[in-house]
Every structure is written in C-alpha cells, then in structure tokens.
Amino acid sequence: MEAAMGLMRRIPPKHSEAALSALLSLLPHHSADLLSQVDQPLQVLCDVDSGKEFILCEYNRDADSYRSPWSNKYHPPLDDGLYPSQELRKLEMEANDVFTVYCDQYYEGGTSSVYIWENEDEGFIGCFLIKKDGSRTADGRRGYLEEGSWEAIHVIEVVPLDEATARYCLTSSVMLSLTTNDESSGAFSLSGSIRRQMNMDLPVDEGHLCNMGRMVEEMESKLRYSLDQVYFGKTKEMICTLRPPSELVQTSLPEQINKRRS
Amino acid sequence: MSDEEETQPTDDQKIEIAKWFLLNAPAGEIQYIAKDMKAVLQDETLYTTAAAVAFPLYNKSHMICLDFPDRSGEVMVTPFSEIGENEYVDPRTAQVAVVDHVNQVCRRARPANDEELPTPYIEEYRYALDIEVTKYVSEAYPKGICSVYCVNGKDVEEPGMDFDLVVVISAARLNPQNFCNGSWRSIWNVEFKDEAQFVEVRGTLQVGAHYFEEGNVQLDAKHECKDSTMLMSPEDSAHSVTTIIRHHETEYLNSLQTSYSKLPDATFKDLRRKLPVTRTLFPWHNAAQFSLRRDIQKSLGLEKK
Numbered sequence: 001m002e003a004a005m006g007l008m009r010r011i012p013p014k015h016s017e018a019a020l021s022a023l024l025s026l027l028p029h030h031s032a033d034l035l036s037q038v039d040q041p042l043q044v045l046c047d048v049d050s051g052k053e054f055i056l057c058e059y060n061r062d063a064d065s066y067r068s069p070w071s072n073k074y075h076p077p078l079d080d081g082l083y084p085s086q087e088l089r090k091l092e093m094e095a096n097d098v099f100t101v102y103c104d105q106y107y108e109g110g111t112s113s114v115y116i117w118e119n120e121d122e123g124f125i126g127c128f129l130i131k132k133d134g135s136r137t138a139d140g141r142r143g144y145l146e147e148g149s150w151e152a153i154h155v156i157e158v159v160p161l162d163e164a165t166a167r168y169c170l171t172s173s174v175m176l177s178l179t180t181n182d183e184s185s186g187a188f189s190l191s192g193s194i195r196r197q198m199n200m201d202l203p204v205d206e207g208h209l210c211n212m213g214r215m216v217e218e219m220e221s222k223l224r225y226s227l228d229q230v231y232f233g234k235t236k237e238m239i240c241t242l243r244p245p246s247e248l249v250q251t252s253l254p255e256q257i258n259k260r261r262s
Numbered sequence: 263m264s265d266e267e268e269t270q271p272t273d274d275q276k277i278e279i280a281k282w283f284l285l286n287a288p289a290g291e292i293q294y295i296a297k298d299m300k301a302v303l304q305d306e307t308l309y310t311t312a313a314a315v316a317f318p319l320y321n322k323s324h325m326i327c328l329d330f331p332d333r334s335g336e337v338m339v340t341p342f343s344e345i346g347e348n349e350y351v352d353p354r355t356a357q358v359a360v361v362d363h364v365n366q367v368c369r370r371a372r373p374a375n376d377e378e379l380p381t382p383y384i385e386e387y388r389y390a391l392d393i394e395v396t397k398y399v400s401e402a403y404p405k406g407i408c409s410v411y412c413v414n415g416k417d418v419e420e421p422g423m424d425f426d427l428v429v430v431i432s433a434a435r436l437n438p439q440n441f442c443n444g445s446w447r448s449i450w451n452v453e454f455k456d457e458a459q460f461v462e463v464r465g466t467l468q469v470g471a472h473y474f475e476e477g478n479v480q481l482d483a484k485h486e487c488k489d490s491t492m493l494m495s496p497e498d499s500a501h502s503v504t505t506i507i508r509h510h511e512t513e514y515l516n517s518l519q520t521s522y523s524k525l526p527d528a529t530f531k532d533l534r535r536k537l538p539v540t541r542t543l544f545p546w547h548n549a550a551q552f553s554l555r556r557d558i559q560k561s562l563g564l565e566k567k
Contacts, residue, residue: 003301007283009478010291010298022279025271026302098546105538134532150533173477178529185517186467186485194477206547213546224534228526230473235481236522238444238471242433243403243515 001030008038013191014177017041039173039193042131042151044111045075055113057153059127069096069113084117088124092116095209099128102213106220107132107150123159126208128152128216134178147179147189152223154216158208161201166208170198170215174223176231190231194223273308280312285320288472288480289445290436292320293366317363318348325432325447327407328368330359337361337368342411342428345378353379353388353411380416387454388412388427390500395429398504402511403446406433413451427452429507444471444481448511452503454493461499463506464488467514485514 004023011019020038024031035058044053049071054060060067062081065074069092074081084092095114103112110132119125134148157169177191198219202211271279280299287295296313303309321339328337330352337343337352337359345351350359351374358378359368380388392410399406408431415425429450436443446469453462465488471481487510491502538544 003298006298007295007302009474010288010295010472011283011286011478012288012480012482013478015286019283022282023302026276026279028270102544105540105544106535107533108535132533134529145529145532148529148533176533178525178533180521180525180529185514185521186483188481188483188518188521190479190481192473192477192479194479196476210546213544217544217546220534221536224530224536226476227479228530230476230479231481232522232526234442234473235444235471235479236519238435238442238473238481239446239469239515239518241404241435242444242446242469243406243511245515245519 001027001033004030004034005037013175013193014189016193039151039153039175039195041149041175042129042153044131047071047073048075049073053111055111055129055131057115057127057129059117059125059155060113060115067115069093069115082117084115088116088118091209095126095128095212098209098213102217103130109133110150119157119159121159123157126156126158126212128154128156128212145178146181147177149175149177151175152220154219156212156215158212160204164203164205165201166204166211168200168202168211168215170200170219172196172198172216172219172223174220174227176227190235192231194226194230196223196226276303276305276308277312280309281316284313284316287320288443289324289434289470290443291472292317294438313364317366321361321363321366324434324445325430326366327432328359328361328366330355330357330368330371332371334371336407337371338407338409338430338432339363340409340411340430342413342430343409351378351411352409353385354392354409380412381419383419383421384412384416384425386496387425387499390496391427391429391452391503394500394504395431395507398508399431402508403431403433405435406431406446408432422456424456425454427454429503431507441475442471442473445469448507450503450507454499456493459493460490461493461503462488462490463503465507465510467511469518483518487514 004027008019017040020034020040023034043056045056045066046053047068047070052070054068054070056066062078065076065078065081067074072089092114099112099114103110110130113129115127116124130152132150135145152174154170154172159167161167173193173195175193179189181187198215200215280303283295283299284292300309322341325338325340330337335352335355337350339350339361343350348361350361356374356379357371358374359371362369388410395408395410399408410427410429413426413428415423418425429452431448434445448465448467450463450465455462467485469483473479489506491506493499
C-alpha cells in the first residue's frame with residue numbers, strides 16, 4: 001500500500017485517474033484504502049428535480065448511485081439507500097445554501113456540494129466540495145487559461161466534547177491544474193494536489209455550520225497561498241537553477257569575445 | 263467501483279501497467295518508481311519483462327548521461343546516438359558504449375569503427391559545433407551536458423550534398439531530500455542545405471519540475487522554435503548556430519519568467535479569488551440570514567437564475 005501511494009506521488013497529476021484505475025486492478029483488496037487516500041478529479045451529475053449540478057464523491061455514494069444534496073434523491077434511483085437523519089439533513093440543506101453563496105463569492109462560478117452524515121456516538125462528518133472550471137471556454141472571466149481547474153475536498157469530523165464545545169478535525173485536499181498556450185512561451189502546464197490537516201476545539205454557540213465554514217475558509221486561503229508558493233515559487237526556482245537567467249551569465253561575455261575565432 | 267469478484271488483470275495487462283508507470287516517471291525518478299512497482303506487482307518475472315521495454319525508452323527520452331567505465335568521458339543515451347541494440351556512440355571520444363538500461367550504467371566501451379563515425383568532411387562541422395555548444399552549455403547551465411551527432415548524411419565526403427546534425431542539451435537537478443526534481447532538455451535539429459547554402463535550425467525545448475513535499479505538483483512546459491543562417495565554414499557556421507541556440511533558449515527562459523509573473527494574478531484569480539469582492543471574509547455568522555433570505559426570495563419567486 002505504501003508503494004502504491006509512492007507511485008501516486010510521482011505520476012504526473014494529469015494521469016492520476018489512469019494511475020488509480022491501474023492500481024485498483026492490481027490491488028483489489030486495498031481498494032477501500034486507495035479510494036479514500038487518493039484524490040481524484042471530481043465529477044458532477046445533474047439533479048433531475050432542480051436541474052442543479054451536484055458533485056460526486058465517496059461520501060454521497062451508495063452502491064453505484066449518488067445522492068443529490070438538493071433533492072436528497074439517489075441518481076439513479078435506489079430502493080434502500082442510506083440517508084442522513086432528519087436533523088442532519090436540515091443542517092445539510094442549510095450548509096448547501098450557505099456554501100453556494102460562499103462559492104459564488106470566492107469562485108465567481110463553479111459548483112459546490114455539502115454532504116453530512118452520522119458518525120459514531122453523537123458526532124457527524126461533513127464533506128464540503130467545490131469544483132471550478134476556470135478555462136476560457138468555461139468560467140474563466142479573464143480568459144488566460146487554455147485549461148484550468150480547481151477542485152477542493154474538505155472532510156470535517158465533528159465530535160461534541162461537552163455541552164458547549166466540539167472538536168473539529170479537518171482534512172483538505174486541493175487539486176489544481178492550469179495550462180496556457182501562447183506564441184512566445186509555448187505550452188505551459190502546471191498541475192498537482194496538496195493535502196493538509198487542521199484540528200480545532202471550538203464553542204458551539206454560533207452553531208456547527210459557522211465553525212465548519214470558518215475552518216474551510218481559513219484552510220482554503222492557506223492552501224491557495226501554499227499553492228502559489230509551491231506551484232509558482234518552487235517550480236520557477238527549479239527552472240532558474242537549471243538554467244540561470246542571462247543577467248548572471250553576462251559577466252563572462254568579455255572573455256568570450258576574446259576567445260572567439262576570427 | 264472495483265468489484266471484489268472481478269478477475270485479476272492478465273499477465274500482459276500487468277506488464278502494460280508496469281511499463282506505463284515506468285515510462286511516466288519524472289526525470290531522475292525511475293528507480294524510485296521501479297522499487298514501488300516491484301512491490302505492487304509482486305511478480306519478479308512480469309516486472310523484468312516490463313522493465314526491459316520501458317527503461318530503454320525512458321533513458322533515451324530523458325537523454326541520460328553515463329560515465330564510461332574507465333572514466334574517459336561520458337556518453338549520452340539518445341535516439342540519435344543509438345547505433346545498435348544497447349549501443350550508443352560518443353563522437354567526442356570516438357567510442358561506443360554498451361549500456362545496461364535497467365541499471366542505468368555503461369557496462370563497457372569499445373572504440374568506434376569508421377562506419378560508425380562521420381567522414382572527415384562532416385566531422386569538421388560536427389566538431390566545430392560541438393566545441394561552440396560545449397562552451398555555451400558550460401556558461402549557461404551549472405550542470406548541463408551536451409553532444410552533437412550527425413543524423414543524416416554522415417558519409418558525405420565533400421560539398422554538394424545536404425546533411426543534418428543534431429545538438430542535444432540536457433540538464434537535470436535532482437534534489438530528493440528537498441522533495442524537488444527538475445529537468446531541461448533541448449533538441450536542436452540543424453539542417454545544412456548545400457544548394458541553397460543555408461542552414462535551417464529547429465529547436466524543441468522541454469522543461470519539467472516535480473515538487474512532492476505536501477502532495478504532488480508538476481510543471482510540464484514545451485516550446486518549439488526555428489531560425490536559419492548562412493552556410494559558411496565549419497567554425498563560422500558553428501558560431502552562428504550556437505548564437506541562434508543561445509538566443510532562443512534565453513528568450514524562452516525570459517518568457518517563462520514573464521509567464522510566471524503574470525500567472526498568479528491573471529490565472530489564479532480565475533480559479534479562486536484571494537478574498538471576495540467585498541474584501542472581507544465570508545460572514546458565516548450571518549449564515550442563517552442567507553438561507554432565510556434565499557427562502558423568502560424563493561417563495562416570492564424572486565430567485566435569480
């Protein structure tokens with residue numbers, strides 16, 4: 001299993017779907033672990049009732065069907081699918097509404113979904129997902145990206161500690177991919193994913209949604225900053241190490257002229 | 263997705279999978295992938311079959327550089343220097359290396375025979391270009407390697423016929439302790455057109471970087487360009503061609519830098535803003551208001567879109 005994760009860390013991110021597929025066929029007994037530990041590009045379905053899109057993941061799946069957070073129905077229909085309790089469904093609906101606005105404000109488009117379901121004791125797990133296509137043919141307002149996508153998966157485990165506080169354990173992954181293609185710099189493609197965790201004990205007086213929302217927002221900002229440093233920072237640094245910019249080379253020019261054959 | 267009762271993939275399919283993983287390894291990482299692949303496959307024979315096919319392709323594509331056993335020089339494993347199965351010529355030292363692809367070492371070397379090397383006429387051009395390019399590479403790349411091969415017309419003995427040379431430049435920076443690896447590869451096809459008396463130069467530049475501390479982030483950039491110059495004496499042609507190479511590679515690097523400086527603002531914003539337009543964090547505590555408002559809007563039929 002460790003070897004499988006090692007492979008996933010090295011394969012070019014744009015091939016991660018094919019890689020996971022291959023690993024699942026070679027290691028069927030590890031499929032549960034692989035599916036939960038490897039992030040895959042998010043897919044969407046359209047809710048038959050409202051016409052709104054919802055994101056598919058392991059957390060709203062039962063057999064081969066997926067539950068829509070808008071209508072609470074399984075697509076394709078399922079006779080005895082799993083549903084969250086009434087209370088959690090209420091929280092889920094509120095979370096989806098609010099998260100849609102959050103998504104709009106930060107992503108100017110894109111699709112979001114939230115799924116909530118029971119955990120052991122009195123706890124529950126919430127999964128917040130966002131999928132944004134920023135390519136110029138989709139929601140990319142500024143039109144620079146030939147292809148671009150941001151996909152975020154945030155899973156929060158909530159455990160009540162006492163009457164007034166709860167523990168929130170957040171695991172987030174962001175998968176990012178962008179490609180530009182122009183005359184002077186040719187084809188340029190950056191893609192990859194980053195995963196991080198954050199734990200907090202918080203008072204519940206403002207409600208779980210508030211706490212979870214703030215954690216997700218803070219985490220996304222941190223990840224965005226990190227991606228900026230990593231994607232742009234480290235890879236740019238690597239290029240400059242391979243072949244330093246000409247300003248550093250200029251100093252040797254005079255010698256070169258002397259050595260030139262006539 | 264995967265049914266526990268599904269049949270295991272066939273041996274052939276497993277070999278294909280292993281080959282695919284090996285071939286897609288980033289620069290300098292094939293041995294790590296090899297180790298993990300062996301563990302996942304749990305089958306020495308299948309792995310060996312896959313490796314035998316994948317390693318040569320990978321090595322040639324990444325233009326790896328191997329030392330001669332007696333340390334008399336280096337040989338680059340490329341499609342252009344391949345003269346036989348597992349045999350690669352190094353025109354600079356006029357030797358042929360016999361290469362063990364899977365272990366990525368040169369097993370032995372022998373002197374190249376005359377048929378394997380270009381004629382003196384061609385060699386003049388090749389040698390002059392090699393000198394110039396080597397000088398350029400040593401100045402521009404902290405750890406670059408290069409070579410010049412004749413890929414067409416190596417038996418041409420005197421002026422009157424076209425011939426082609428290829429310049430390959432490769433630089434890799436491997437830093438596994440810092441979770442960062444990168445590579446630069448350029449391939450320049452130099453076609454000497456005798457009748458028209460000019461030289462056509464076409465380059466393909468490829469840059470890659472892999473950062474894997476908190477995840478897996480990879481850069482893949484490619485650029486093609488072309489230029490031309492007059493066909494002159496070997497030394498002058500060499501100097502001219504190298505100037506062209508230096509110019510385009512520097513230009514490309516500059517445009518990569520520009521892309522990098524534009525990218526964060528222009529493109530990142532298209533994916534996710536730093537903050538909402540309101541320039542404040544999202545008002546989660548007013549969340550109830552949002553859903554309430556949306557309910558009211560819905561019931562009044564005022565919902566947008």
